[in-house]
Amino acid sequence: MRDTYFKTRRPFSRRKHRYDIGSPIGFWNYYDDNHFLTRLYVIGNEEQEQYYNYHMDYAVSTGKCTEAEFYAHVREIIADHIEAIRKESPFSRKHGRNRVNLKYLRTFRDYLVSINTYGYRDPVDITITRYDMEIASLKKELAKKNRELEELKIYESKYKVKITYGYLSAFLDLIHQFREIRTPNKNGVRILSASTEMVWAKMICKYFQHGEDALNIETIRSRFTADKEKRGTKYRPIREKDKFFKIVPEQD
Numbered sequence: 001m002r003d004t005y006f007k008t009r010r011p012f013s014r015r016k017h018r019y020d021i022g023s024p025i026g027f028w029n030y031y032d033d034n035h036f037l038t039r040l041y042v043i044g045n046e047e048q049e050q051y052y053n054y055h056m057d058y059a060v061s062t063g064k065c066t067e068a069e070f071y072a073h074v075r076e077i078i079a080d081h082i083e084a085i086r087k088e089s090p091f092s093r094k095h096g097r098n099r100v101n102l103k104y105l106r107t108f109r110d111y112l113v114s115i116n117t118y119g120y121r122d123p124v125d126i127t128i129t130r131y132d133m134e135i136a137s138l139k140k141e142l143a144k145k146n147r148e149l150e151e152l153k154i155y156e157s158k159y160k161v162k163i164t165y166g167y168l169s170a171f172l173d174l175i176h177q178f179r180e181i182r183t184p185n186k187n188g189v190r191i192l193s194a195s196t197e198m199v200w201a202k203m204i205c206k207y208f209q210h211g212e213d214a215l216n217i218e219t220i221r222s223r224f225t226a227d228k229e230k231r232g233t234k235y236r237p238i239r240e241k242d243k244f245f246k247i248v249p250e251q252d
Contacts, residue, residue, distance in 0.1 A: 071112070071118050078112065082109065163211070165210060171208075173242060173243045175200060
C-alpha cells in the first residue's frame with residue numbers, strides 16, 4: 001500500500017524483517033493501523049522502541065513524512081484504538097483479548113509520551129495521567145528525603161561550641177595539630193584523616209562560633225591547604241604568636 005507510512009511485507013512472500021507489517025495474502029487499503037498494532041501485539045513490550053524506530057526510519061528515509069508527522073500519526077492510532085477498546089462491552093467474547101491488547105497499547109502510549117519532543121499536545125486524559133505519574137514519583141522521592149532528614153535530626157543541634165573571641169587562630173592551630181597526630185608506636189598511624197580540606201572547614205563552621213559571631217566558610221577554608229609545598233594564594237597560615245599549645249604523645 002503506497003499511502004501508508006509503515007514498512008509492509010510483499011504479498012504471497014515471506015516477511016523480510018520481523019517488524020514488517022501486513023498479511024501474507026495481501027495488504028488491505030486503509031487497514032494499515034490494524035496491521036501495525038497486530039504486529040505490535042506479536043512483538044511485545046520489550047521491543048516497542050525498536051519497532052517504532054524501524055518504521056519511523058523507513059517513513060522518513062522514503063520521504064513519506066517527517067519524524068514529527070510520523071510521531072503524531074502513531075499517537076493518533078494508539079489513542080483511537082485505546083478509545084475503541086474502552087467502548088467495547090465487558091461481556092463481549094473478545095473481552096479477554098481486549099484487556100491484553102489494551103495493556104500493550106497503554107505501555108506503548110507511555111513510551112511515546114516519554115519521547116515527545118515534537119510539540120505534540122496530548123489529550124487531556126493522557127496529560128492528567130502523566131501528571132499523576134509525576135506527582136506519585138515526586139511524592140515517593142519526598143517521602144525518601146523526609147526519612148533521611150529524620151535520621152539526620154539526631155545529629156543536629158541549635159547550639160554551637162563557642163570559641164572565646166580573639167582565640168580563633170589558636171583553636172585552628174589545635175585543629176591543624178589534630179590532623180598530624182600519629183600513634184606513638186613504630187607504625188605511626190595517623191589518627192585523623194579527611195578526604196578533602198573542605199571537610200575540616202565545614203565541620204568547624206557547622207559546630208563552632210567565634211564569640212557571638214558565625215564563622216565564614218571561605219575564611220576558615222583559607223586556613224587549610226592540602227599541599228604544604230605548593231600553598232595557594234588564598235592560604236593564610238597560622239601566625240607563630242597564635243600557637244599557644246603543642247600536642248605531644250604521652251611518654252611511657
